[in-house]
Amino acid sequence: MNLLVTGASSGFGRAIAKEFGSKGHKVIAIARRKEHLESLQSEIPHCTIVPCDICDKVALKNAIESLPKDFKEIDVLVHNAGLALGISSAQNCDFDDWERMIETNIKALTYLTHLILPQMVERKSGHIITIGSIAGRYPYPGGNVYGASKAFVRQFVLGLRSDLSGTNVRVSDIEPGLAEGSEFSLVRFKGDKQKADALYKGANALTPQDIAQAVYWVATLPPHININTLEMMPTSQSFSALNVHRES
Numbered sequence: 001m002n003l004l005v006t007g008a009s010s011g012f013g014r015a016i017a018k019e020f021g022s023k024g025h026k027v028i029a030i031a032r033r034k035e036h037l038e039s040l041q042s043e044i045p046h047c048t049i050v051p052c053d054i055c056d057k058v059a060l061k062n063a064i065e066s067l068p069k070d071f072k073e074i075d076v077l078v079h080n081a082g083l084a085l086g087i088s089s090a091q092n093c094d095f096d097d098w099e100r101m102i103e104t105n106i107k108a109l110t111y112l113t114h115l116i117l118p119q120m121v122e123r124k125s126g127h128i129i130t131i132g133s134i135a136g137r138y139p140y141p142g143g144n145v146y147g148a149s150k151a152f153v154r155q156f157v158l159g160l161r162s163d164l165s166g167t168n169v170r171v172s173d174i175e176p177g178l179a180e181g182s183e184f185s186l187v188r189f190k191g192d193k194q195k196a197d198a199l200y201k202g203a204n205a206l207t208p209q210d211i212a213q214a215v216y217w218v219a220t221l222p223p224h225i226n227i228n229t230l231e232m233m234p235t236s237q238s239f240s241a242l243n244v245h246r247e248s
């Protein structure tokens with residue numbers, strides 16, 4: 001099986017690459033930081049790396065078109081690269097943050113799908129797996145555009161399922177909750193490690209390895225089974241009451 005995973009330089013993407021790579025599958029690893037990809041490559045027997053900003057349409061198209069011959073057929077495409085930026089309320093946010101989340105979590109994901117999907121349909125096999133988030137289902141203060149981008153991802157996956165009827169191409173959205181061991185919160189809090197660490201204190205959160213195992217399970221189920229959406233949370237995480245603002 002050939003895997004293409006975006007955001008393979010850290011966190012979930014790196015763990016997903018290693019999970020497939022350690023089981024003998026060929027891995028195409030995409031991210032911007034070349035040195036991180038090189039270190040990943042040294043740990044996987046059959047791995048080609050693509051240092052590329054997925055928001056750069058021209059660079060991404062060139063990269064896909066120039067894949068080495070034995071990596072050209074993509075069986076599993078994991079859209080993992082993504083980010084949350086900031087936790088401010090909508091009225092106080094930085095619009096550049098919103099734009100970057102939309103560019104990365106939505107636009108780049110749809111463009112890469114557009115590039116890869118035709119070869120899967122032609123072969124009548126393939127699996128597209130997105131890393132969504134529980135933020136796409138449950139709103140929280142400051143989650144605004146990040147949550148909306150992940151809601152887009154889930155609905156896009158369901159729409160693809162409809163369009164791909166009869167093609168044998170599978171599509172799944174994996175939606176994790178609180179997960180530590182990646183750079184997600186460091187990126188969100190713009191390098192504030194204290195703030196990022198505080199989020200996970202005593203939470204026994206999910207790990208990149210947990211997500212990688214879920215992706216691998218979804219991708220290796222018998223071909224007649226399609227997991228549409230898979231929501232996963234640490235046991236410690238649950239729901240709280242809806243907020244009511246009361247006049248004093």
Ligand SMILES: NC(=O)c1ccc[n+]([C@@H]2O[C@H](COP(=O)([O-])OP(=O)(O)OC[C@H]3O[C@@H](n4cnc5c(N)ncnc54)[C@H](OP(=O)(O)O)[C@@H]3O)[C@@H](O)[C@H]2O)c1
Nearest residue numbers: 007009010011012031032033053054081082179182183184
């Ligand atoms: N951690 C959580 O709590 C959590 C929960 C639910 C969902 N998620 C989702 O899981 C996915 C992975 O997150 P993570 O927790 O593993 O965070 P992470 O460690 O920050 O990983 C994000 C990855 O995306 C890559 N990336 C970001 N922008 C990119 C761009 N323009 N072009 C190419 N690559 C880009 C980064 O690589 P470079 O910087 O090297 O480009 C990095 O490898 C994201 O979609 C996130 O929204 C995370």
